[in-house]
Amino acid sequence: MTSQSTLLRSLPVDLDAHRLPCHVATIMDGNGRWAQQRGLPRFMGHRAGVDTLKDLLRCCKDWGIAALTVYAFSTENWDRPRDEVDFLMTLFEMVLHRELAEMMAEQVRVRFVGDLDCLPASLQAEIHSAMEITAANTAVQFTVATNYGGRQEILHACRRLAEEVQAGRLLPEQIDEDHFAQHLYTRGLADPDLLIRTSGEQRLSNYLLWQMAYTEIYVADVMWPDFNRQAFHLALKSYQSRDRRFGKV
Ligand code: FPP
DSSP: OOHHHHHTSSOOTTSOGGGSOSEEEEEOOOHHHHHHHTTOOHHHHHHHHHHHHHHHHHHHHHHTOOEEEEEEEEGGGGGSOHHHHHHHHHHHHHHHHHHHHHHHHTTEEEEEESOGGGSOHHHHHHHHHHHHHTTTOOSEEEEEEEEEOHHHHHHHHHHHHHHHHHTTSOOGGGOOHHHHHTTSTTTTSOOOSEEEEOTTOOOOTTSSTTTTTTOEEEEOSSOGGGOOHHHHHHHHHHHHTSOOOTTOO
16 A cells, blocks of 8 residues: 555545545546556556556545446447457456455455446456355445446347337336336446546546436546545545535525
8 A cells, every 4th residue: 555545544634524425436547648658558557557446445445435436448448459458358357356355355345337248258257256256245336337338328228128118017108217227237326426537538438328417527637547545535625615406506
């Protein structure tokens, strides 16, 4: 653990413990650029990004944030060079395997969302095993969006609902927001309160499009591997300074 992390082990005093987001979503952007800026190959940025992710997860537990959802691989990321895609798939599998004992010790429940059928078979097996083993953990709900696309998720839900209607099990007028959300990959998970995107980019990039209707957005100017507890503290301060009206006055 870095000295920075040790310094901010407990919730900073200028944050209100009663007004923390329950669910934080992140777009972990800038790994490749972080590496290139240091004259390193892009994969080194992804590797450094794992350390950042681990510390953020631990920080959520230390500070009392119940859910963290990260965008690990989008449906568009298959268009990256083959060796980078292969590296990422191997990295996910290796990290999941390596961190399982610690996730159990820290009471982290892990869940993968997305079209998982297209992932390498060995990764799918590791995912299913980690999801099963951690299913009863209660400290932090850690969701990893992998081969995930928000539009694809909505289409997938529409198809399932259309099948139910066609089979005569559902009337179109019974489809309300709650019913629809039950057909998303994220069913059972509350919508994110805060989205953090690193590297200064101001896009949603097809991430949690349904779920983020009222999510507060925070853009951090640092690359993902540099997003430490101090940067998370700033994001939470910004979140607590906002007036969330959900369309009301
Ligand atoms: C975006 O940076 C990052 C990714 C596409 C992958 C992030 C994945 C991890 C940090 C590993 C997570 C591991 C587990 C098991 C959940 P980029 O490559 O788009 O950066 P760039 O914009 O600078 O090119």
